[in-house]
Amino acid sequence: xxxxxxxxxxxxxxxxxxxxxxxxxxxxxxxxxxxxxxxxxxxxxxxxxxxxxxxxxxxxxxxxxxxxxxxxxxxxxxxxxxxxxxxxxxxxxxxxxxxxxxxxxxxxxxxxxxxxxxxxxxxxxxxxxxxxxxxxxxxxxxxxxxxxxxxxxxxxxxxxxxxxxxxxxxxxxxxxxxxxxxxxxxxxxxxxxxxxxxxxxxxxxxxxxxxxxxxxxxxxxxxxxxxxxxxxxxxxxxxxxxxxxxxxxxxxxxxxxxxxxxxxxxxxxxxxxxxxxxxxxxxxxxxxxx
Amino acid sequence: xxxxxxxxxxxxxxxxxxxxxxxxxxxxxxxxxxxxxxxxxxxxxxxxxxxxxxxxxxxxxxxxxxxxxxxxxxxxxxxxxxxxxxxxxxxxxxxxxxxxxxxxxxxxxxxxxxxxxxxxxxxxxxxxxxxxxxxxxxxxxxxxxxxxxxxxxxxxxxxxxxxxxxxxxxxxxxxxxxxxxxxxxxxxxxxxxxxxxxxxxxxxxxxxxxxxxxxxxxxxxxxxxxxxxxxxxxxxxxxxxxxxxxxxxxxxxxxxxxxxxxxxxxxxxxxxxxxxxxxxxxxxxxxxxxxxx
Amino acid sequence: xxxxxxxxxxxxxxxxxxxxxxxxxxxxxxxxxxxxxxxxxxxxxxxxxxxxxxxxxxxxxxxxxxxxxxxxxxxxxxxxxxxxxxxxxxxxxxxxxxxxxxxxxxxxxxxxxxxxxxxxxxxxxxxxxxxxxxxxxxxxxxxxxxxxxxxxxxxxxxxxxxxxxxxxxxxxxxxxxxxxxxxxxxxxxxxxxxxxxxxxxxxxxxxxxxxxxxxxxxxxxxxxxxxxxxxxxxxxxxxxxxxxxxxxxxxxxxxxxxxxxxxxxxxxxxxxxxxxxxxxxxxxx
Numbered sequence: 091x092x093x094x095x096x097x098x099x100x101x102x103x104x105x106x107x108x109x110x111x112x113x114x115x116x117x118x119x120x121x122x123x124x125x126x127x128x129x130x131x132x133x134x135x136x137x138x139x140x141x142x143x144x145x146x147x148x149x150x151x152x153x154x155x156x157x158x159x160x161x162x163x164x165x166x167x168x169x170x171x172x173x174x175x176x177x178x179x180x181x182x183x184x185x186x187x188x189x190x191x192x193x194x195x196x197x198x199x200x201x202x203x204x205x206x207x208x209x210x211x212x213x214x215x216x217x218x219x220x221x222x223x224x225x226x227x228x229x230x231x232x233x234x235x236x237x238x239x240x241x242x243x244x245x246x247x248x249x250x251x252x253x254x255x256x257x258x259x260x261x262x263x264x265x266x267x268x269x270x271x272x273x274x275x276x277x278x279x280x281x282x283x284x285x286x287x288x289x290x291x292x293x294x295x296x297x298x299x300x301x302x303x304x305x306x307x308x309x310x311x312x313x314x315x316x317x318x319x320x321x322x323x324x325x326x327x328x329x330x331x332x333x334x335x336x337x338x339x340x341x342x343x344x345x346x347x348x349x350x351x352x353x354x355x356x357x358x359x360x361x362x363x364x365x366x367x368x369x370x371x372x373x374x375x376x377x378x379x380x
Numbered sequence: 381x382x383x384x385x386x387x388x389x390x391x392x393x394x395x396x397x398x399x400x401x402x403x404x405x406x407x408x409x410x411x412x413x414x415x416x417x418x419x420x421x422x423x424x425x426x427x428x429x430x431x432x433x434x435x436x437x438x439x440x441x442x443x444x445x446x447x448x449x450x451x452x453x454x455x456x457x458x459x460x461x462x463x464x465x466x467x468x469x470x471x472x473x474x475x476x477x478x479x480x481x482x483x484x485x486x487x488x489x490x491x492x493x494x495x496x497x498x499x500x501x502x503x504x505x506x507x508x509x510x511x512x513x514x515x516x517x518x519x520x521x522x523x524x525x526x527x528x529x530x531x532x533x534x535x536x537x538x539x540x541x542x543x544x545x546x547x548x549x550x551x552x553x554x555x556x557x558x559x560x561x562x563x564x565x566x567x568x569x570x571x572x573x574x575x576x577x578x579x580x581x582x583x584x585x586x587x588x589x590x591x592x593x594x595x596x597x598x599x600x601x602x603x604x605x606x607x608x609x610x611x612x613x614x615x616x617x618x619x620x621x622x623x624x625x626x627x628x629x630x631x632x633x634x635x636x637x638x639x640x641x642x643x644x645x646x647x648x649x650x651x652x653x654x655x656x657x658x659x660x661x662x663x664x665x666x667x668x669x670x671x672x673x
Numbered sequence: 674x675x676x677x678x679x680x681x682x683x684x685x686x687x688x689x690x691x692x693x694x695x696x697x698x699x700x701x702x703x704x705x706x707x708x709x710x711x712x713x714x715x716x717x718x719x720x721x722x723x724x725x726x727x728x729x730x731x732x733x734x735x736x737x738x739x740x741x742x743x744x745x746x747x748x749x750x751x752x753x754x755x756x757x758x759x760x761x762x763x764x765x766x767x768x769x770x771x772x773x774x775x776x777x778x779x780x781x782x783x784x785x786x787x788x789x790x791x792x793x794x795x796x797x798x799x800x801x802x803x804x805x806x807x808x809x810x811x812x813x814x815x816x817x818x819x820x821x822x823x824x825x826x827x828x829x830x831x832x833x834x835x836x837x838x839x840x841x842x843x844x845x846x847x848x849x850x851x852x853x854x855x856x857x858x859x860x861x862x863x864x865x866x867x868x869x870x871x872x873x874x875x876x877x878x879x880x881x882x883x884x885x886x887x888x889x890x891x892x893x894x895x896x897x898x899x900x901x902x903x904x905x906x907x908x909x910x911x912x913x914x915x916x917x918x919x920x921x922x923x924x925x926x927x928x929x930x931x932x933x934x935x936x937x938x939x940x941x942x943x944x945x946x947x948x949x950x951x952x953x954x955x956x957x958x
Contacts, residue, residue, distance in 0.1 A: 127473050174658045181413045181472055182616075185608045186657055192605050193650040200644060233786070240785030240792070241778045248772045251761040257743035258721060258753055260776030260839055299601065303480060310477060343488030349481030353474055354464055 102220070106288050108328045109223035113281035115308035115320035116230055117274045122314045123243075124270035125250035126176070129302045130187035131278040133194040134164035136297025138279025139286040140198065140205055143214045146287065153217045153287070157226075160283025161276040168275035169268065176267045179253075191302055198294040210293025217287040226284060230277055234317055246270055300342060307345045310352050313359020322361055385634050387518040387526070393630020394529030395587050399603055400610040400622040401536060402580035408553045408617035409573045411472060416457060416479040417581050418604030419486035422597060424450035424582020425589035426494060433502050439590075443528075446586040447579040454578020457482055458571055466570075483600070490597035498594040506590060525587050532580070533623050540619060549573065553617065602646060609653040674699035674874055675720070675751075675843055680729030682715055682898075689715050690898040693729070697843070697891075702865065702875045704889035706882075706909075708918055711895040713878045714756055717845050721753050722746045733843070748776045752841035754832040756848045756878070762821040766812055766831055769820050770803035773838030806834040810864055826853045830861070837868070844868070846877040850884055862888060886910070894918065 098105075114131060121128045142160035145151045151159075175186050198205045205211065237243040245266045248256035257263045286292045304327060312323025327348070331341050358365065399421060406414045424446040431442035461482060465475045507520040540546035551559040552566055560566045588603065589595045610629055614621030629649055636648045675697040682690040690712045697703045705713050718724040720731060722743040731738045738746055752773075761769050778799055784792035807813040810830035815823070820831060829849060836844060849865070850858045858881070865888060869875060879885045885892065886906045894902040894909055896918040902909050909915055 127477075171654075178657065181476055182612070182657075184473065184476065185413065185612065186653070189605060189608060189650045189653050193647055193654070196644070196647045196650075200647075236786050236788070239796075241775055241780075242785070244768065244772050245775060247764060247768075248761055248775075251763055252759050254723065254743075255755070255759040255761065256772075258747050258839075259773050259835070260744050260747040261772075262742070262744045303484060306477065306480070340488060340492075343485050346481040346484030346488065350461060350478050350485070353470075353478040353481070354461065357470070357474065 098220075103288070104328070104332055106218060106220065106223050107285075108325065109227055110281045110285045110288070111304075111308060111324040111328045112227060112321050113230060113277055113284070114305045115312065115324040116234060116317070117277035117281065118305050118309045119314050119317070119320040120234065120274040120277065121270050122309060123250060124246040124267055125253065126267060126270065127180070127184045128187045128271060128274070129184055129306065130168075130190050131274060131305050132297045132299075132302035133191040134168065134275040134278040135282035135285070135301065136194060136198065136292075136294070137164040137167055137282070139282030139292050139297065140211070141279070142283030143211050143286045143292055144204070146215055146217065147211065147213060153222070156217075156287075157222075157280060157283050160286075161279045164275040164279035164282075165272050168272040172268045172271045173264075176264065176271060188299070188302070191298065195294050195298045198297075205294075208294060210291055210295075211286075212291050214286050214290055214292065216290055218284050223284060226280055230280070231317060231321075238317075242266070242269070303342075303349070304345055307348050309359075311348055311359060313361040315358065315361060315363055319359050319361035323359070326360075384517065385638055387522050389631040389634035390627070391522040391525045391591060391630075392634060393627035394526050395584050395591065395626075396603075396606060396610055396629050397623045397626025398529050398532060398580055398587070399584035399607050400614065400626045401533065401619065402577035402584070403607045404611050404614070404617060404619055404622040405573055405577040405580070407611065408619065409549055410458075410462065410466075410570055411556075412462060412475040412479070413472070414457075414462075414479045414577075415476060415604065416483035416486065417578070417607065418600030419483040419490075420450050420453055420457075420578045420581040420600070421585035421588075421603055422487065422490060422595075422600035423453055423585070424579075425585035425595050425599065426490065426499075427582065428586040428589060429499055429501060429595055439507070443583060443586055446582045450582020450585070451575040451579030453486075454574045454581070455571060457578070458574035462574070463567075463570075483604070487597050487600065494597060496597060498596050500593050500595070501590060506593070521590060525591060529587070532583070537619065545569075606646075606649045609649040612653055613656050674734060675876065676730075676732045677716070677720075678730045678732070680716075680719065680726045680731060682712075682719060682724065683727050688898060690719075690726075693895070693898070693900055695893055695900065695903075697874065697876050699842075699874050700869075700872070701890045702869055702877065702888050704885045704892040705876065705878050705895060706880070706885055706892060707895035712898045713895055714847060716895070717753060717847055717878065720746075720845065721751060744776075747839055747841075750840070750842040751845065752836035752839045752843070753845040754829070754836050754847055754849060756851065758825070758828045758832055760820045760823075760828050760831050760835065762819070764820060765817050766807060766820055766823075766834075767800060767803045767816040769831055770806050770835050770838045771799050773835040774799045774802065774840075777840055803834075803838065806837050807831075809837070809867070810834045811860070826857045829853070830864070833864070837873075841873065843874045843876065846875060846879075848878055848880065850879065850881055858884060 114135060117131050117134075118128070121131075138160035141163040142156045145159050146153070146156045171190065175183065175190070178186055199208050201207070202209075237246075245256065245261045248259060248261060249263055249266060253263055282297070308323035308327045309320050310323070311326060312321065313319035327345065330344065352359065356362075399417070402420075403414065403417050406412055406417070427449040428442040428446040431437045431445045432439070437445070457479070461478050462475055465478065507524065509520040510517055511520060511523060540549060548559070548564045548569060551562065551564060552569060556566050584603075585600070588599070606629065610625045611617075611622050613629065614623070614625030629652070632652060633645055633648050637645050675695070677693055677695040680690060680693040681688070693712075693716065695705075695716075705716065707713055715724065719726050720733075720738065722738065722741055722745070725739065733746075733749060733751060736749070738749070738751075741749075761772060764772070778795050780789075780792045780795055783789065804813050804816055807816055810833055812823075812827060812830055812834065815827075820828065823831060829852075833846070833849065846865075850861055853861065862884065865875060865877075877885070877889070889906060892902075892904065892906055892909045893900055894912070894915050896914075901914045901918060902912040904912075
């Protein structure tokens with residue numbers, strides 16, 4: 091399997107980054123599937139990354155523990171700030187979470203002793219293997235897949251459709267939203283922890299507005315009707331700068347363009363089962379008629 | 381000297397207020413959170429820079445040019461992006477996401493055109509004099525910023541409260557559908573509002589550019605985040621609230637730098653924002669009116 | 674069963690409800706009528722916890738509903754449909770109704786993660802029950818269609834089935850026949866009678882007088898936020914205040930004529946009065 095080894099030698103970083111991005115896209119998909127646009131996942135990723143990195147650099151803890159901590163820390167933060175913040179809806183929530191992201195970034199920059207400040211953390215052991223990433227991805231996808239079929243997943247969908255009516259179904263809307271928010275934070279933290287042990291170095295700039303926009307782009311591009319959407323979105327956003335070398339420097343601009351174009355022309359994203367079914371029906375009808 | 385900081389705070393607060401004004405106008409009248417406002421702010425600043433450094437124009441002309449260019453940009457954004465979304469009645473989050481994209485594209489373009497390094501105004505273009513008033517020193521620049529900002533705010537308030545146009549805008553802010561039924565040319569006023577609001581953003585950018593004398597493509601970013609904080613503090617869609625909150629933030633920031641230290645300066649805005657969201661979601665000064673659809 | 678005592682509600686300076694007293698007995702069909710803007714939907718919003726009263730108390734089966742959240746009130750046994758339909762448009766009919774069973778499905782995270790028997794059993798039960806409820810409103814055949822594809826009247830019936838899924842004891846129906854044609858109305862009348870026969874209590878807001886008079890055993894009339902009359906359909910029909918509220922003060926003479934006619938000629942005249950009280954087609958907004 092020499093070609094596999096060669097492939098891996100060249101592309102391992104890309105593939106593992108892809109894994110990180112899929113996790114991130116799934117984390118925002120979770121909150122979006124509950125009707126909330128929360129732009130805090132980049133910050134949660136950062137919290138997970140720093141927590142995990144500090145544990146492994148200072149305490150040499152086993153990787154599983156490091157990852158667990160990387161999930162628990164942002165989940166805890168989400169739990170604490172979620173209760174009051176999730177009372178907001180729509181644009182207010184989006185802006186509040188954007189602002190939260192900034193607070194975290196500034197806090198990191200200003201706590202040099204702990205986090206290395208603007209210079210970041212160096213020397214993180216490269217513990218992430220292909221199978222760790224695969225395991226994380228499989229686990230997350232399985233969790234979300236099962237969730238969609240359970241009453242909790244239905245509650246998310248009901249809230250997304252109509253919050254008031256959902257409450258009248260006996261669904262505890264605020265508690266359910268908090269669960270979605272916290273779980274999303276945990277997944278983002280996992281992505282951060284895995285990524286930190288992949289790239290050897292992390293800095294506050296990686297978890298700011300640009301990252302938040304990239305996460306949003308992946309979900310918007312792929313669509314949030316099912317799990318395939320965010321996965322495809324992550325695929326495209328990660329691989330596009332690789333495939334088109336000239337775009338690499340304009341990565342941010344490309345994300346921005348994607349957002350504008352998708353919102354204008356393909357509002358439900360690329361993976362839209364309804365539209366696909368309708369198109370298929372039209373196609374087969376034409377075949378039958380003609 | 382604390383009273384010395386007073387003018388710093390006032391000038392800074394004024395710029396925040398002018399920026400927030402544009403932001404609030406668009407939110408109040410169009411019902412859209414326009415997150416490209418920060419990029420428009422930056423474009424205005426660069427236009428003024430070109431006007432002064434390359435075209436050799438005086439400051440007043442540069443300010444006018446900044447207003448016009450930023451306004452034109454805002455108009456384009458409205459026509460190309462916001463109007464199609466209005467036409468299909470997209471829920472409020474959708475235009476916001478689109479404007480995020482627009483803002484990013486604009487700052488990337490600026491980075492490509494001007495480079496990431498700080499740019500400065502030609503030294504002789506800036507008013508250098510200092511003035512003394514009641515025992516306090518201030519620069520002519522600060523005075524100019526404060527005076528022009530207050531002038532603009534007063535003009536805007538008067539226009540909104542006393543003129544037919546202002547009444548029409550307030551009607552649209554209440555309910556665009558009802559306004560249309562009353563014969564108000566809603567689309568035309570949307571375009572006009574976009575133009576004026578973006579122009580104000582461009583002006584604010586020029587003023588900050590002059591004040592800090594450091595222009596860079598991402599300069600709209602921190603101010604956008606603060607603008608968000610300001611309009612939530614002031615009560616979203618409330619013009620007077622936005623002005624007061626902008627001034628308040630200017631003071632809060634400068635005071636915090638004086639007493640706590642400059643590193644957490646940016647966090648002041650967000651800390652305040654969080655507190656307000658938790659305790660008084662309607663903002664410190666205003667009462668939000670739910671926009672009737 | 675449901676008791677509102679001296680309930681008032683004001684928004685800022687606007688007094689929407691004032692000193693409202695209502696007693697809805699168990700097991701019957703109760704009507705709440707009144708001209709547009711009288712505050713009827715506000716009463717529903719207060720009962721279901723979407724709003725809190727400014728004064729007064731609301732008790733359901735002896736327990737106070739004040740300061741309780743909507744989902745708790747639903748779990749206590751009150752379900753509600755909406756004037757402007759609020760079905761879950763992107764979900765199928767069956768999923769809509771299953772959503773209503775949220776509070777009655779009991780399985781933990783392990784169960785759904787690992788697809789344990791408890792999970793599978795309860796989901797199966799829920800889906801079967803949903804089909805049953807859909808058959809009550811005649812929509813079982815379309816259970817897998819998206820709710821968005823239904824007509825207005827069909828969506829109303831879906832909302833009813835969904836409300837029933839929450840296993841309420843009291844059903845609040847907000848204008849259940851608005852926008853329906855007469856065939857659909859008759860069908861729904863039968864469905865509601867069947868629901869009452871199954872033991873549910875119904876409190877309904879409606880504008881269609883024939884519908885209300887035909888179904889309800891008790892009626893309360895709300896006008897400008899106050900209850901102006903409570904009683905049987907006959908009592909309400911003949912109450913001068915009610916007639917005035919609907920026909921307006923200027924037509925007081927006409928109102929006299931109507932009441933006189935109603936008093937002298939039972940049967941045909943009372944039907945004519947009831948017709949006179951019904952608003953023009955498509956009038957409610």
